[in-house]
Amino acid sequence: MPARAAQRCIAVLGGSFDPVHIGHVRLAEHFITLLQPDELRVIPAGNPWQKHGLQASPADRVEMVRRAFDSQKVAVTIDEQEIRRASATYTIDTLRALREELGPEISIVFLMGADQLQHLNTWQDWQRLFDYAHLCAASRPGFGLDATQVPPEVTAEFTRRRGDAEQIRSTTYGRAYLAPGLEVDISSTEIRALLQRGARPDALIPARVLDYIEQQHLYRN
Ligand SMILES: Nc1ncnc2c1ncn2[C@@H]1O[C@H](COP(=O)(O)OP(=O)(O)OP(=O)(O)O)[C@@H](O)[C@H]1O
Numbered sequence: 001m002p003a004r005a006a007q008r009c010i011a012v013l014g015g016s017f018d019p020v021h022i023g024h025v026r027l028a029e030h031f032i033t034l035l036q037p038d039e040l041r042v043i044p045a046g047n048p049w050q051k052h053g054l055q056a057s058p059a060d061r062v063e064m065v066r067r068a069f070d071s072q073k074v075a076v077t078i079d080e081q082e083i084r085r086a087s088a089t090y091t092i093d094t095l096r097a098l099r100e101e102l103g104p105e106i107s108i109v110f111l112m113g114a115d116q117l118q119h120l121n122t123w124q125d126w127q128r129l130f131d132y133a134h135l136c137a138a139s140r141p142g143f144g145l146d147a148t149q150v151p152p153e154v155t156a157e158f159t160r161r162r163g164d165a166e167q168i169r170s171t172t173y174g175r176a177y178l179a180p181g182l183e184v185d186i187s188s189t190e191i192r193a194l195l196q197r198g199a200r201p202d203a204l205i206p207a208r209v210l211d212y213i214e215q216q217h218l219y220r221n
């Protein structure tokens, strides 16, 4: 199926979100500003096979994500498909399901931070991801986007497929985009450690997410 003109554009942010933080929100907002999508689809991972187990339950992660993305300029959908799927979470399965659900005339744009770009070549069927979606990656402190930090085959694929924001918005899949300039030095790992020590990382997490963490006594041990 050749890429065709897109009627609408959906930006997709997948993640463990254990817990969701301001880095995730800023990543999404960066691409919302750039691409002006019609919808942001946030997809909490069910069973992220490259991580060593998650601390919060799927239900808690879904509720935290709901709270974190409750005031965006675009429509936001929290999509629980990966949580419903029992098997390991592979993005290729998710994008295939999204394409099936949305049909051939929607631009699907999968967003990620540079840490994931740096090992994209280890993802299941990573080159086939472009058969279903565009891929956009943003910088992250400690993780650059340039060829010295990204595996050569990933850099080659992103160079070959490079598109601008308008091409990504207006075609359905197959392009790549690198966004330097996002420098939000926050990670879930750091937040879990702070919470475990009894700190209150209110500058790192949306207020309503921190309220939920406290109410539910999450990440205390
Ligand atoms: N501060 C950040 N800047 C840019 N991208 C980010 C940032 N934090 C997370 N991301 C991206 O968001 C997606 C989901 O990340 P994830 O939920 O694993 O958070 P994390 O902070 O990396 O978690 P952990 O510390 O547990 O590994 C990934 O594509 C990741 O690259």
Ligand SMILES: O=C(O)c1ccc[n+]([C@@H]2O[C@H](COP(=O)([O-])O)[C@@H](O)[C@H]2O)c1
Residues within 6 Å of the ligand: 013, 014, 015, 016, 017, 043, 045, 048, 050, 051, 089, 090, 091, 092, 116, 122, 123, 124
């Ligand atoms: O498809 C894969 O093999 C794959 C490998 C690693 C990560 N991902 C996806 O990348 C997104 C961010 O993952 P993480 O581990 O940073 O939370 C999330 O949607 C994961 O399902 C996907």
